[in-house]
Amino acid sequence: MMGKARARRYSGRANNIQEIEMPHRFAFRTLALGLLSAFSLAHAGTVSVVTSFPKELTEAYKKAFEARNPSIKIEILNKNTTAGIAYIKELPAGQRPDVMWASAPDAFEVLAREKLLLTAPEVKNPQAPEKIGNYPLNDPAGLYYGQALAGYGLMWNTRYMQAHKLPAPKEWADLVRAEYFNHVAMSSPSRSGTTHLTVETILQGEGWEKGWSQMLQIAGNCAAVTDRSFAVPDGVNSGQYGIGLVIDFFGLAGKYSGFPVEFHYPTVTAVVPANIALVAGGKNADEAKKFISFTMSREGQELLFDPKISRLPILPNSSFGAKVPANYPDAHQIAKRAKVQFDSKLSGDRYQVVVSLFDQMVSFRLKELQAATKAIHDAERKLKAKPNPQAADLLKQARSYAYSPLVPESMVKDQQFLELFQKNKKDVAVAKQLTGLEDLWNTKARANYDKARDLANQASALIK
C-alpha cells in the first residue's frame, strides 16, 4: 500500500510538471507571435478584404495587386456572407476591414442600410457599361460596384446522365419532365442571393402564377433543396445529383477541373454582378480604393479568364482582343439574348414574400411535394398509355393542388400586404402576423400536396 501511494505521488507530480510547463511554453511562444502579428496588423498600407470568394480568385488578385503596389499588403479574410456581415457590423469604427467583396447583392443592401459602406466614385472603370441587359452594374446610390458578372444555368454530370439514360436539359421548362424526377438539385432563394435572382427571373419571365407553377414542378423533381448554393455544384460534381441549377463559374470551373460535367445557359436567365465595396470605418481607405479600382481595371478583369476562376468580365469581351479564351461566354451577349427584362425594383419589393413563400412551400415541405409529384408522374404515364377522361380530370385537379402558389398575384401587388414584410419582426404583433402567415402557408402546402398525391393515386387506380 505504501509503495503504491508513493508511486502515485511521483507519477502525480510528473503529471503536474508537464501540465504546468506545457501551457507556459505555449503561452510564451504565442505571446511573442501575438505581438508580432499585432505589429504587422498595425503596419500602414495593409488592406484587409472580407470576402466569400474562393481562394483561387482572391489569391490571384492579391498576387497581381501586390506585384504592382509593393508598399501595400492585402490581407484576405474569408468568411461566408452571414459571418462577413456580422464581422463588419460588430467591430467598432477604425478597426473594421476595408473592403467587402461578395456575390449576394442583398448583403450589400444590408451593409448600406446600416451605413457601413462609403461611396468611392473614383474607383469605377469609366469603360464599363452602366447596365448589363436591364440590370444596373453598380448600386444606383454608389455604395457598391459590380466587379464581375455571372449568369445562372444548368449543370449536369455526364456519367450520371448516361447511367440513368437521361437527355441533357436545355431550358428550365425541361426540368419539369417526369424523367428528371429525383435527379435535380437547387438551392433555396432565402439562402442564396443568386438563386433568388433565378427564381425571380423565372417569375418575371413566365408571370407570377405560371412561374410559380413551373418552379413548383421543378422543385417537385428535386432530390434536394440545399441550404448553401455551393452544395449544388458540389453534389453534381460527385455524381450525387444529375442536374443542378447553378451559377456559371461553378459549372465552368468544375468542367475545367476535370469533372465529367457540362454547363448550359437557358434562354431565360439573369446576368448579375458580383460586388465590391469600401467599408466605412476601415483603417486604410486610400489603399483600399486602389485595390477596388484595380479589381475593375483592365488588368484586374483579365484575371477572370483564368480557367480556375471562370467569371465573366464587366467589360465587353471584344475589348480584350486575343486574351479571351476560345468559346468564352460573353455576358453582354447572354444578357441581350435573354427574353426577360429584369425589373430590380419589383424584385426588391416582393423579396421577402418570394423567399418566405418558397421556404414554406418548398424547402420545408420537399418530402410531401416530392411524393405528390411522383404520384402525378405515375398517373400521367398510365394515362398516356390508356386514356381515361375521369382520370384525366382527377389528375388535372391534382396538378392544380400541387402546383399553385398560395399567394395570388393580386396579393403581391397589394402595397399593404408587402409592407407587412418590411416591418420589424421584433414587434410581437407583427411577428405574430408573419408567423401566422408562414404557418398558414406551411400547413396549407402540406394539405394540398397530400390531397394532390391522393387524387393522382385515385387517377392511377381508375386506369388499372
Add this chain to the structure above:
Amino acid sequence: MGWGPWLLAGVVLAFLGLFLLVPVGLVIYTAFVTETGAPTLGHFANFFGQALLLESFWNSLYVALASVFFASLIAIPLAYLTVRFEFRGALLIQTLGVLPLIMPPFVGAVALQLIFGRSGSVNLLLNDWFGFTVPIMDGLVGVTFVESIHYFPFILLNLVAAMRNIDGAMEESAMNLGAKGWRLFWRVIFPLSLPGYLAGAALVFVKVFDDLGTPLVMGVTNMLAPQAYLRITSVGIEDPLGYVISVIMIVFSLLALWMAARMMKGKDYSTLQKGGNSLQRRQLRGWESVLAYGWVVFVLLVTLAPHIGILLMSFARVWSFSVLPDSYTLAHYATVFTDARLMIYNTLKYCLLAAGLDVLLGTAIAYLIYRTQLPARQWLDYLASIALAIPGLVLAIGYLRMFKGVNLPFTDTPVVTTWVLIMIAYAVRRLPYALRSCMAALQQVHISLEEAANSLGAGQIGTARRIMVPLMMGGILAGFVTSFITAAVELSATILLTSSQSQAPMSYGIYLFMQSIAGRGPGAALGVIAVAVVALGTYLSHRVIERSREPVRVATA
C-alpha cells in the same frame, strides 16, 4: 467548510459569466423583448403557434433518442470486449474508435456522400450486383445514421474509462456466485459502469438534439437546430423566433441532463479499489472470438468509412459517380503543404490550451458538485452545458459585441483581433464534454479514500492533487481527448473570430479550400492531415496516462 470552495466557485462562475452567459445573453435577449425593448413572452407564444416548429421539435427528439440507441449498440460491445477481455489490438481499437469524432467540416460530409450517398460507392455496388439501392442517407433515418456513427465515441470513451475503474473483485465475486455471460454483464458490470455510460449517452442525446451541421448538410430542415440557424443567419433580418428556438433547445437540453442526474441520484457507484491492478481479463472462446472480431471489424469499417473516403479523396484526381476515384495524384498534398504548417501549429495551440482549460474547469466543477455542500452547486453543471445548445455563430457574435473596443491589457491590440477569443470559444463550446467525463470519473472515486488522506494529515488541496485527481485520471483524460478532438474541427465560431490569415486553424483552412471546385482535393488532404494530427495527439495522451500508471502495476506486482 472553508472559504476555498466559495473562491473556486467564484472563479468558475466568473469564467462562465464572462465567456458564456453574458455574451450569449447579449445576443439572445432578442427572444424576450419587443421592438421597443419592453419584455415580452409573445415570441414564445408565436413559436407554439407554428405547426412546422412543433413538428421540428418532435423530429429532433426522435432523432436524438434513436441516435442514443444506435450509438449505444455500437459503443457498448466495443467497450466491453476491449476492456474486460483478452483482446488483441484493444488499444488500437479504442484509438480508432475515437476517430469518428474527428469529422473535418465539409470534407466529412462530402466523403460520407461519396461512400453512402445516393450515388455513393456502396449504392453503386449494390445496384450493380443486386439491382437495388439503400437510401440510408435520406431524411431523418439518414440523420440518425450519421449522428450515430459520428458521436458513439462519446459513449465509448466514457464507458471505457468507467469499466476500467470497476473493482475487479466485484466481477470475481459475481462469477464465484455463478453469474456468467449476459447475466454477469447486465447485472454487475454494466450497472457499475453506469455513470460513464450515462455521461456519454446524455452527451450524445444533447449533442444530437442541438446538432446543426449534420441535418443541414443532409438537407433536412424540419428539425429545431436548422430552423433556428436558418432564421438567425438569413441576411439582414433579425428574427427573434430564431433565438426563441435556441432558448427552447437550451431548456430542453438542461432538462435531459437533469433527468440523467436524477436517474443516478441515491445510488452509489464508487468502489474502493481501483482498476489497473485488479482487472482480471477473461478469455474469449473459439466461436465467441470469431463473432467478437467480426463485429468489431464490421463496426470499425462502417464508422471509419468517412475517413477512408477522405483519404481516397485526398489522393483522387477526379472522383465522380464511380465506386473508386478514376486516378490518383499526390499534387493535393503539395498544394496544402506550405499553408499546413502554420495551421497545424494554430490548431494544436488553440485546442491543447482549450482542452487543458476544460479539464481544469471540469475537475473544479465536479469537485464542487460532489465534494462540497455549496447551495445550488448543481447549477454550475447546467450553466456550463448551455454551451451545447448555442450555435457557434451566436457565441462568436456575442464575443464581438462584448469585447468591442476592449484592448489587451498594456497594449493597443483590440481583444477581438487576437487568437485568445478563438481559443476561449473552443474551451467554452467543448467544456460540456470534458465536464461530463470529469463528473463521471469523480462519482466512481470513493470518498473514504480522500477521508483517509485527510485523517493522515493531508490538506484539502493536497488531497485533491495527490488522491482525487490521480484517481480520476482516466475520466479526465477522456474529457481532455473529447474536448481536444472536437475543438480541432470547430468551424462556425472560427469563421467569425478569425481576424487574420496567420490565426487560421486547420478547420478554417479546410473550409477555405472547400469553397471552390478545385479545392476539394486539397481540402481533403488537409482533412487527412487534421485527422492524423489529432489522432496522434490522442494516442500520445493515452500513452502518457498509460506510462503514469505503470509504476502502480510494478508496485503492486
